[in-house]
Amino acid sequence: MGVDDSEQERTIGTGEQRTRTSGPRVLVAGASIAGPALAHWLRRRGAEVTVVERAPELRPGGQAVDARGVAREVIRRMGLDAVVRAACTDTAGAHTVDADGQVLETFRADDDGGDGFIADIEILRGDLSQLLYDDTRDGVEYIFGDRIAELTQDAGGADVVFARGNRRRFDLVIGADGLHSPLRAMVFGPHERFLRHLGHVLAFYSVPNEFGLDRWLLEYQDQESGRSALLRPIQDATRATSMFSFTSPDFDVDHRDVAAQKRLLRERMAGLGWLAPDILAHLDDTPDFYLDQVAQVVMDRWSSGRVGLLGDAAFSSSPLSGQGTGLALVGAYLLAGELAAAEWDPGTGFARYETRMRSFVEANQEIGRLNARRRDVPGPDAQPLPDFAGEWFTELVGRAINGVELPDYAGAPDSAASAGSPIT
Numbered sequence: 001m002g003v004d005d006s007e008q009e010r011t012i013g014t015g016e017q018r019t020r021t022s023g024p025r026v027l028v029a030g031a032s033i034a035g036p037a038l039a040h041w042l043r044r045r046g047a048e049v050t051v052v053e054r055a056p057e058l059r060p061g062g063q064a065v066d067a068r069g070v071a072r073e074v075i076r077r078m079g080l081d082a083v084v085r086a087a088c089t090d091t092a093g094a095h096t097v098d099a100d101g102q103v104l105e106t107f108r109a110d111d112d113g114g115d116g117f118i119a120d121i122e123i124l125r126g127d128l129s130q131l132l133y134d135d136t137r138d139g140v141e142y143i144f145g146d147r148i149a150e151l152t153q154d155a156g157g158a159d160v161v162f163a164r165g166n167r168r169r170f171d172l173v174i175g176a177d178g179l180h181s182p183l184r185a186m187v188f189g190p191h192e193r194f195l196r197h198l199g200h201v202l203a204f205y206s207v208p209n210e211f212g213l214d215r216w217l218l219e220y221q222d223q224e225s226g227r228s229a230l231l232r233p234i235q236d237a238t239r240a241t242s243m244f245s246f247t248s249p250d251f252d253v254d255h256r257d258v259a260a261q262k263r264l265l266r267e268r269m270a271g272l273g274w275l276a277p278d279i280l281a282h283l284d285d286t287p288d289f290y291l292d293q294v295a296q297v298v299m300d301r302w303s304s305g306r307v308g309l310l311g312d313a314a315f316s317s318s319p320l321s322g323q324g325t326g327l328a329l330v331g332a333y334l335l336a337g338e339l340a341a342a343e344w345d346p347g348t349g350f351a352r353y354e355t356r357m358r359s360f361v362e363a364n365q366e367i368g369r370l371n372a373r374r375r376d377v378p379g380p381d382a383q384p385l386p387d388f389a390g391e392w393f394t395e396l397v398g399r400a401i402n403g404v405e406l407p408d409y410a411g412a413p414d415s416a417a418s419a420g421s422p423i424t
């Protein structure tokens with residue numbers, strides 16, 4: 001497969017910031033959280049980065065995502081602490097309520113030193129994605145509305161054919177393309193081999209705040225049916241994001257068939273009390289509907305030759321772990337750092353990234369599975385739930401939040417400026 005000659009001396013950036021670089025060429029698939037975060041670190045370490053995103057533009061939406069412990073430190077090292085904090089939700093805490101809206105339990109945002117149920121860095125997923133994109137857009141080539149259609153690798157590089165017809169050669173290709181990663185399926189094998197469905201489905205979308213929400217998140221759980229609904233104010237409380245959850249032993253709705261997903265949600269939420277009917281009334285006028293199975297990705301290896309995986313594509317811990325974004329941010333830091341420290345040798349760099357990340361990932365996946373079990377509707381043969389007040393659980397949470405070392409990679413190149421700055 002040939003390499004497009006015009007790509008041999010590619011320039012990146014726009015206008016004044018158009019510069020030529022000589023580092024390795026890295027293609028990243030996916031521009032949500034893991035992709036742009038990796039682009040930041042690769043660029044800083046001297047790579048020439050292209051990010052391809054299948055959607056025609058950055059995808060909005062999602063609930064709040066959290067950065068706790070070591071993920072907070074990665075944000076600080078990215079130089080994004082202030083901008084991320086400025087964009088954080090202003091959530092005071094969460095109330096669980098009964099069907100009449102009476103408060104049952106309260107969790108405050110400053111519980112557990114800011115690493116609790118509501119983390120002190122809590123930001124809407126769409127806002128964090130936008131912020132990471134803004135940070136990298138001038139130093140990184142972004143291609144929207146395209147995807148990798150074919151990939152072949154040899155000892156010296158990877159040849160990629162894009163769906164829109166372009167052919168290009170890269171030194172490394174990284175899949176940050178989410179739970180249903182098409183790159184993973186192309187290189188590592190079918191989804192069924194790696195996806196572990198945890199028996200639940202989640203849906204998120206925004207609605208007008210006609211509920212008088214102020215700074216508190218409200219959650220209603222119907223223990224008997226295993227369903228729940230949640231609301232939180234966003235955009236100066238003019239709107240709210242909602243989340244619905246229901247149990248489902250299997251899941252066979254196409255993750256891109258939005259009409260089928262909305263039908264499924266209506267069906268499964270029928271009869272749920274509290275504010276559920278008012279939230280469902282906005283299903284057809286919301287700009288940002290998202291529904292997916294709660295699932296984890298479990299793989300023996302996260303790389304094959306010159307292709308590596310990051311974020312949900314490699315090691316989804318599920319939204320029920322509350323740590324999917326943290327894992328993506330920490331993984332991006334370590335992946336770029338280890339590749340650069342190994343002078344971009346894929347075998348060494350990928351192996352060290354994996355060694356550093358694996359037990360951290362496993363602790364978070366354990367939490368995701370435990371939280372899924374807590375939401376199960378217990379059948380007659382159900383195993384009793386473990387005692388979450390035990391020391392073992394505190395120790396597990398500690399490992400899930402802080403259980404990974406972040407080397408400073410002092411010997412590896414670091415342009416030290418943010419990825420958006422021109423490299424000369």
Ligand SMILES: Cc1cc2nc3c(=O)[nH]c(=O)nc-3n(C[C@H](O)[C@H](O)[C@H](O)COP(=O)(O)OP(=O)(O)OC[C@H]3O[C@@H](n4cnc5c(N)ncnc54)[C@H](O)[C@@H]3O)c2cc1C
Pocket residue numbers: 029030031032033034035052053054055059060061062063064065125146147148176177178179181182183204290310311312313318319320324325328
């Ligand atoms: C729209 C949206 C809403 C979400 N909402 C929540 C939420 O409310 N709560 C929560 O806990 N998690 C949510 N998630 C998942 C959360 O973002 C991840 O768990 C976590 O942040 C890790 O992110 P990731 O970048 O690895 O994967 P993802 O966030 O899933 O991003 C994967 C990206 O890859 C893109 N992509 C897919 N296929 C291709 C392809 N062939 N080529 C190029 N690009 C491709 C997708 O469009 C997407 O932008 C949401 C994800 C998305 C995309």
